[in-house]
Amino acid sequence: MLNSEKEQQGRGKKQSQLREVLKRLMKNKTAAVGMVIFLIIALASVLAPVLAPYDYAQMNLDETFQTPSREHLLGTDEYGRDYLSRILYGGRFSLGLGLCAQLFSLFFGVILGCFAGYYGGKTDNLIMRICDVWQSIPGILFTIILCAALGTGWINTVIAMGLGGIPGNCRMIRAQLLSLREREFIEAEHAINCPSGKIMFRHLLPNAISPLIVSSTMGIGNTINGAAGLAYLGLGVQPPTPEWGALISAARAQIRYYPYLILYPGLMLAITILSLNMFGDGLRDAMDPKLKN
Amino acid sequence: MINYIIKRLLTLIPVVIAVAIVIFTIMYFVPGDPAKNILGQDATEEQLQRERELLGLADPYFVQLGKFLYQLFIKLNPGTSWLSGFPVMTELRVRIPRTLLLSFLTMALGVAVGIPLGVTAAVNQNKLPDKLCMIGSMTFISIPDFWLALEAVILFGLRLHWLPTFGMSSWKCWILPVVCGSLPGIASNARQTRSAMLEVIRSDYVATAKAKGLAPGAIKYKHALPNALIPLITMMGGHLARCLGGSMILENIFSMPGMGMYLTTGITQRDYPVVRSVVVILAIVFGVVMVLVDIVYAFVDPRIKAIYENQTFNLAFWRKRKDA
Numbered sequence: 001m002l003n004s005e006k007e008q009q010g011r012g013k014k015q016s017q018l019r020e021v022l023k024r025l026m027k028n029k030t031a032a033v034g035m036v037i038f039l040i041i042a043l044a045s046v047l048a049p050v051l052a053p054y055d056y057a058q059m060n061l062d063e064t065f066q067t068p069s070r071e072h073l074l075g076t077d078e079y080g081r082d083y084l085s086r087i088l089y090g091g092r093f094s095l096g097l098g099l100c101a102q103l104f105s106l107f108f109g110v111i112l113g114c115f116a117g118y119y120g121g122k123t124d125n126l127i128m129r130i131c132d133v134w135q136s137i138p139g140i141l142f143t144i145i146l147c148a149a150l151g152t153g154w155i156n157t158v159i160a161m162g163l164g165g166i167p168g169n170c171r172m173i174r175a176q177l178l179s180l181r182e183r184e185f186i187e188a189e190h191a192i193n194c195p196s197g198k199i200m201f202r203h204l205l206p207n208a209i210s211p212l213i214v215s216s217t218m219g220i221g222n223t224i225n226g227a228a229g230l231a232y233l234g235l236g237v238q239p240p241t242p243e244w245g246a247l248i249s250a251a252r253a254q255i256r257y258y259p260y261l262i263l264y265p266g267l268m269l270a271i272t273i274l275s276l277n278m279f280g281d282g283l284r285d286a287m288d289p290k291l292k293n
Numbered sequence: 294m295i296n297y298i299i300k301r302l303l304t305l306i307p308v309v310i311a312v313a314i315v316i317f318t319i320m321y322f323v324p325g326d327p328a329k330n331i332l333g334q335d336a337t338e339e340q341l342q343r344e345r346e347l348l349g350l351a352d353p354y355f356v357q358l359g360k361f362l363y364q365l366f367i368k369l370n371p372g373t374s375w376l377s378g379f380p381v382m383t384e385l386r387v388r389i390p391r392t393l394l395l396s397f398l399t400m401a402l403g404v405a406v407g408i409p410l411g412v413t414a415a416v417n418q419n420k421l422p423d424k425l426c427m428i429g430s431m432t433f434i435s436i437p438d439f440w441l442a443l444e445a446v447i448l449f450g451l452r453l454h455w456l457p458t459f460g461m462s463s464w465k466c467w468i469l470p471v472v473c474g475s476l477p478g479i480a481s482n483a484r485q486t487r488s489a490m491l492e493v494i495r496s497d498y499v500a501t502a503k504a505k506g507l508a509p510g511a512i513k514y515k516h517a518l519p520n521a522l523i524p525l526i527t528m529m530g531g532h533l534a535r536c537l538g539g540s541m542i543l544e545n546i547f548s549m550p551g552m553g554m555y556l557t558t559g560i561t562q563r564d565y566p567v568v569r570s571v572v573v574i575l576a577i578v579f580g581v582v583m584v585l586v587d588i589v590y591a592f593v594d595p596r597i598k599a600i601y602e603n604q605t606f607n608l609a610f611w612r613k614r615k616d617a
Contacts, residue, residue: 133315137312137316137572138534138535138538138576139538140538140541141537141538141541144556144557144560145316145568147560148568221435229439232439232545233557252443262440266441270432270436270437274431274435277431277434281431
């Protein structure tokens with residue numbers, strides 16, 4: 001840290017923190033590989049309508065359970081739907097689910113955490129006690145219950161997965177704000193009568209958000225994993241939707257004779273989560289070099 | 294120390310009651326009519342109404358909530374399953390030990406394999422064992438456990454016929470679920486042990502030990518390891534919680550009739566008494582484990598024990614922590 005600061009002063013120009021982080025990130029091979037793999041998967045999912053050879057919902061009962069061939073690179077499922085197309089489109093549902101749920105929990109976690117950390121006192125106490133109860137229910141159990149209450153489906157899974165992540169994000173932001181709000185620049189804001197909302201979200205939040213970015217990146221992978229588990233239990237996204245967990249859930253009946261139907265979506269899940277974890281690990285090291293072993 | 298344990302256990306009570314209220318409220322707002330679910334689609338409105346009154350569903354929210362809490366916490370009787378008509382308590386008595394056994398076994402395997410792996414990796418930092426260990430743990434953290442379990446069923450159960458893939462009739466039935474369930478735990482324990490160990494290895498007292506000429510093995514295992522284990526104990530609570538959650542899915546894959554199966558079938562059949570009591574019991578188990586972890590933590594680390602034993606110091610300590 002000190003060295004890099006000295007270097008910057010020596011060169012006479014101050015690089016932005018973002019560029020510094022990116023530079024460190026690109027030096028880390030694991031993180032770079034993770035990012036590239038994830039970008040490829042994300043791009044493939046976004047471009048699914050262009051890349052997919054067939055419509056993902058198009059059934060063809062003459063061609064059920066085809067093994068991989070030139071027409072159907074990954075074979076077909078029990079209704080003769082092209083499996084490659086289903087997996088490509090499935091990426092949209094799986095990745096979108098992870099991303100949306102993380103954004104959801106980030107949004108509400110940040111707002112609650114900002115209020116708790118900035119105002120302190122009774123507000124803080126109330127929000128923290130709510131978080132205590134929230135977190136005393138084991139994570140997956142809470143999500144299962146929420147899924148039962150909200151019903152199945154993509155949006156409901158996003159909400160259920162997102163709600164579970166709120167207290168963690170809230171705690172993290174609060175802890176950051178508790179120390180930040182005593183700093184001189186905040187005192188200066190108070191002195192010039194800056195509105196509370198502006199202090200919280202314009203001045204405190206940017207200083208407190210970096211650990212959250214890391215945890216959310218890793219969280220996307222965990223959310224995709226958890227949502228797939230829920231879909232497998234029949235509580236998340238339901239089978240006709242080609243979300244990867246739902247694909248596995250639908251293929252469970254064919255486990256004995258057509259195990260490849262379980263293999264491909266699971267592999268995609270594993271590769272996606274692995275790439276996100278590799279990237280997240282590198283991001284954490286890049287953002288806070290002190291933590292690096 | 295005893296005061297502290299009692300205090301911690303007492304703080305569990307409001308949390309458990311709050312969990313019960315939250316669960317009850319969530320389940321209260323679940324769309325769908327349980328009476329229709331029990332009697333079937335052809336039931337007349339009159340029959341439905343009678344059933345609702347019988348189940349107490351016609352009462353206002355607060356009356357229902359009060360009755361639920363009274364039955365659960367004062368009479369210790371979570372009621373009967375709406376669909377099977379069996380008392381929930383008798384079911385739970387059989388199922389709780391199974392789920393707990395599965396969770397403890399997966400956790401124990403995760404600790405027994407994960408920690409030595411992490412130590413090996415840290416001791417050989419940046420050498421081959423370390424790299425292999427890190428690549429392996431990163432991979433197994435990322436692989437969805439239920440998919441891994443399904444693939445294991447395909448390979449060892451359906452292809453090779455080595456192991457049974459469902460039920461719990463013999464000890465062999467436990468091998469696949471426990472091994473598959475513990476792999477993510479092994480991986481995360483290995484990673485955490487490695488980083489905790491590396492942190493301790495770099496500390497001053499290890500340098501002192503090296504300087505006075507202690508054997509490297511003695512430094513690593515006798516001096517560094519015990520201190521590296523302390524932060525790991527705090528993580529054991531979360532680890533067990535994950536194992537409990539993981540056993541919900543494992544039970545479904547391997548058709549083991551434990552709490553997880555009970556809960557998921559309860560949810561799909563809208564069997565509210567089952568769902569509520571399973572969740573409250575799991576929350577109690579979870580809370581007790583967290584208290585146990587804290588107590589073990591205090592016993593292992595004399596510094597923390599001192600804080601708990603000296604109450605005045607304790608208060609001052611927390612006040613300082615709060616201000617910081």
